[in-house]
Amino acid sequence: MKEGRIKKVSGPVIIADQMEGTEMYEVVKVGEMGLFGEVIELEGDEATIQCYEETSGVAPGEKVERTGSPLSVELGPGLINSIFDGIQRPLNKIREKGGNFIPRGIDVSSLDEEKKWEFKPKVNEGDEVEALSVLGIVPETKVIDHKVMVPPETEGKVTEIREGEFTVNETIAKLELDDGETKEIKLKQEWPVRQSRPVEEKLEPSTPLLTGQRILDTFFPITKGGTAAVPGGFGTGKTVLQHQISKWADADVIIFIGCGERGNEMAEVLEDFPELEDPRTGESLMERTILVANTSNMPVAARESSIYTGITLAEYYRDMGYDVALQADSTSRWAEALREISGRLEEMPGEEGYPAYLASRLAGFYERAGMVKPTEQRKGSVSVVGAVSPPGGDFSEPVTQNTLRIVKVFWALSTELKDRRHFPAIDWLESYSLYTDDVEEWWDQEVEKDWYDLRERSLELLQQEDELQEVVQLVGPDALPEKERVILNVTKMLREDFLQQNAFHEVDTYCEPHKQIEMLDIILDYYDIASEAVDEGVSVEELNQLEVVDRIARMKEIPEEEFEEKAEDIRKQMEEEINSLEEE
Structure with missing residues (x-):
């Protein structure tokens, strides 16, 4: 195949001439070292190439070798339990072949070609x-x-x-x-990463992707085949939340994309996941996990391709009939890579320097999620949770705003909650889910309680608390009527005893759906009984001193197998103690 010649080098962007017959998105090998690159623009016999490796030392006049095929991933046995870079090179094999640092131009098969x-x-x-x-x-x-x-x-x-x-x-x-x-x-098969795999039919999502995180499952659920965004400033817990979803989500296959994040965070994933016991199988979590790592010190162009590599692997296992949960951490770093490449291409910048096609690229990624029928015989799903890292926690910036136009679940992480050590630091007043109507039938079938009503009542109380806090800051809580002080007490229970969850606690790290609803029902029952007691003349101070209040606070630490019995006991104690106050 005919070779071209390098004409100009600008960071990861290479311009080569003598490239007649080259196609868009064709993979090429650049320079004497054979660096991997991809054609992203064609004009006459000149091709603009984004190079996936460091280009220092590459000089004009060196050859550009065409391969005749687009950037593709290898699909076959051996993907699970692997860690790849942004263009699906296996990092463990690269280390064996080239040491701790990735040698430029190294060519390693994505799948083990010797294993039988x-x-x-x-x-x-x-x-x-x-x-x-x-x-x-x-x-x-x-x-x-x-x-x-x-x-x-x-x-x-x-x-x-x-x-x-x-x-x-x-x-x-x-x-x-x-x-x-x-x-x-x-x-082994191959598939181009920028092209979504064909399906027979796309289905309406109806089953929640359970994560064991109460604020997600009960208040702002995502479905299997759904899309969610997790925007938040530095230190608000985006990565920990995605780790929790990876560990506990009821998906068959987990794909975690570390896109432009710090190397120490990716190293933590690599150390933790093999040691974690999968609650579904009892085996190591890595037995159903694929990791794609393109950390902040890796070439910026490969960051752009890592998102497509991950979603293509997810579609492949979806086609087998599996439910796949994909975590992208973070799409902001991916957008920054788009901005850098766009700048080097001298394209007209859009808002805050991002390219004008930012929205369409984001939409193209998230729209590859979904519950589908690959064939008439089976169905599978890809659920996508994308972290967004807005500078300074400003949700009005372009990546966050364009993402919110596409996804149906918004888990807004709050710096204020983080500062109060409330985790997950998801703001229940800003967050939302557009899947609540889709999953209502599932909840009705799975739990005896009215999930939708409990959720709506809880959110309404939290909204009332927000309005009351303005009065409290002016005149103090003692100036409020007793009924409104009960609301403040109950919303404190909702915040601290239900929404707050300890990812590192042996029991509280995961909460199954029946326990979530029962906990919420007990707190709202307390509100109803306490409100009636106040009408009978019982003071809020007396209610606060009840022993059952401490038991409600410790409900989340009760193991699952003991919860049903102890929940009933808490209900009885609650009624007895409040009734005794009324009689007095």
């Missing part, structure tokens, strides 16, 4: 198969069966199917296509 995988066929010779039909199963980890599928947009008759142990490059089946040609199927 046990393949168990699910079809027979002579069977007619369509796109994404399952040909067989490979036990990828102890908890994930890798379903080897017919490539998209391919259908035909199985003329040969093999059983046994194979490497990812060996043929496991042959198909006779409609035009009479024979297509060989291997365990």
Whole structure:
């Protein structure tokens, strides 16, 4: 294939000439070191290339070698339990081959090409198969069966199917296509990262993605196949929240993208995840996790591709029928990479220097989430939670605003709550979820209580508290009527005993749905009974001194297996103590 020549170097942007016949988004190898790059603009015989590696030392006149294919990921057994960089190079293999620092131009296969995988066929010779039909199963980890599928947009008759142990490059089946040609199927396939994988049908989301975090599940739920944004200033807990979702979400596969974040945060993920016991299986959490790492000290252009690499891997496991939860930390760093590349391309800047196409790029990423039917036989989902890091915690900046136009769940992290040591520091007055109507039926079927009513009543009380605080700051709480002081006491319970959750507490780190609703119901029952008692002449000070108030505060520390019995006991004690006050 014809080679071009470097004409100009500007940081990660290379301009090369003599590139006739080159296509947009084609991968090239730049310079004598063979640095990876991607064509992002064409004009005449000149191509503009964004290079995924440090370009220092690259000089005009050096060759640019075309590959003829777009930036793609390798899909096959061995993805789970791996950590890749932004262009799907396995970091552990790079370390074995080149040491602790990534050598420029190193070319390593994304999948282990020597390891043999046990393949168990699910079809027979002579069977007619369509796109994404399952040909067989490979036990990828102890908890994930890798379903080897017919490539998209391919259908035909199985003329040969093999059983046994194979490497990812060996043929496991042959198909006779409609035009009479024979297509060989291997365990490994490739797919361009910027192109979403085709599906039969996109479904309306109806099942919540349970995280075990009370403020998320009960107040601002996300569905399987949903999208959520987590904006927050420095130190408000974006990464810890995403770690919690990764650990506890009831998804089959977890994909965590560290996009431009600090290296120590990614190192913490690498150290913690292998040691964490998966509550679903009892195995290591890494047995169903893929990590994509492009930290802040890695090349900026690869940061832009890391988002697409992660979502393409998520779509692949979705097509197998799995529920995938993808965490992107953070899309602001990705947008900054877009801004830097755009600046070097001398494009007309938009708001705050971001490119004019920022909104469409964000939409293109989030819209690849969803609950879908890859084929008529099965369904799967990709749920996307994207962290946003607005400078100075300013939610009016372009990345946050453009993200909010796309996603349906907004978990607003508050610096004020963080300063008060309230975690998760999600502001219940600013946050919202547009999935509440979609998941109401699920909650009605799963729990005996009216989830929607409990949620609405709680949020209404918290809103009233916010209004009362203005009066309290002027004249103090003692000047309020007794009924309104009861509201302040109950909202304090909601804030401290329900919404506040300790990620490092053995029991409180995860709260299952029935326990969440029961806790909320007990607090609201206390409000109803206490309000009636105040009408009977009982003072708020007397109510505050009841022993049951301390028991309500410690409800979240009760283990799940003991909770039902102790919850009933708390209810009885609450009624007895308040009734005795009324009688006095």
